[in-house]
Amino acid sequence: MTTEPALKIAYSPCPNDTFVFDAWAHGRVPGAPALDVTFADIDITNGMAERGEFDVLKVSYAVLPWVLDEYALLPCGGALGRGCGPLVLTREEGSDLTGRTVAVPSEKSTAYLLFRLWAAEVVPGGVGEVVVMPFHEIMPAVRDGKVDAGLVIHEARFTYQNYGLHCLADMGEHWEATTGLPIPLGAIIAKRSLGDDTLRLLADSARASVRLAWEDPEASRPYVTEHAQEMDPAVADRHIGLYVNEFTADLGEDGYAAVRGLLTRAAAEGLVPPLGRDALSFAG
Secondary structure: OOOOOOEEEEEOOOHHHHHHHHHHHOOOOOOOOOEEEEEOOHHHHHHHHHOOOOOEEEEEHHHHHHHOOOEEEOOOOOEEEOOOOOEEEEOOOOOOOOOOOEEEOOOOOHHHHHHHHHHHHHOOOOOOOEEEOOHHHHHHHHHOOOOOEEEEOOOHHHHHHHHOOEEEEEHHHHHHHHHOOOEEEEEEEEEHHHOHHHHHHHHHHHHHHHHHHHHOHHHHHHHHHHHOOOOOHHHHHHHHHHHOOHHHHOOHHHHHHHHHHHHHHHHHOOOOOOOOOOOOOOOO
């Protein structure tokens, strides 16, 4: 009897990802393929996807137009939601970003795409230099004056006051006010070359892993805590509560509409290549 090799997967050490994948990564999802897990920041996984590395990846929705020839979007396991958008933080309230230096987590992150759509309307003179840095370094950089503003994601929306920073704008509020749609943040993609049957199995496994995590949240706590980078457990719980929701179990009609809306609008602005008609279609 031969054993199938483990699928190479990369996702972030953030609580929402470790919560979602805990049961699957630890062999508690019946029939799910084994995983060989690599932890990486979103800017790293976006680059991995563009280079065709790894079988399964958590990436920014914003990178999809560059990778959907090789990868399929899974209809579950990712991060969309309401009230969970990226924030623009500054040291001073009401700062003008015209010509200013802004730190972002990835040039092909959904956060940066939402920021560019927002800035096109709100910062007519245009921002200055954009600097990419790991998201956990952005708030200290703003606090210490290394950059004028920072675009932050994840649990930073719960902790930025600890750095003495102010929220200049909420990209999610802007997106929801102008579209009425949830905010598409992180996607789970898998190589099309794995075949339709395996893609369906991956989607089923991700969905089952999410449901097991919801049924027994304490089971995932050691995995979440181990990788949460000294995060306060209460903050980790709020992070999971915000980013793991009904769209994680199934994108559904609103989820797909949000993804298409973001990428279509961004393509119209010349920020991303246009999507093919069936680019978001899935085997299952």
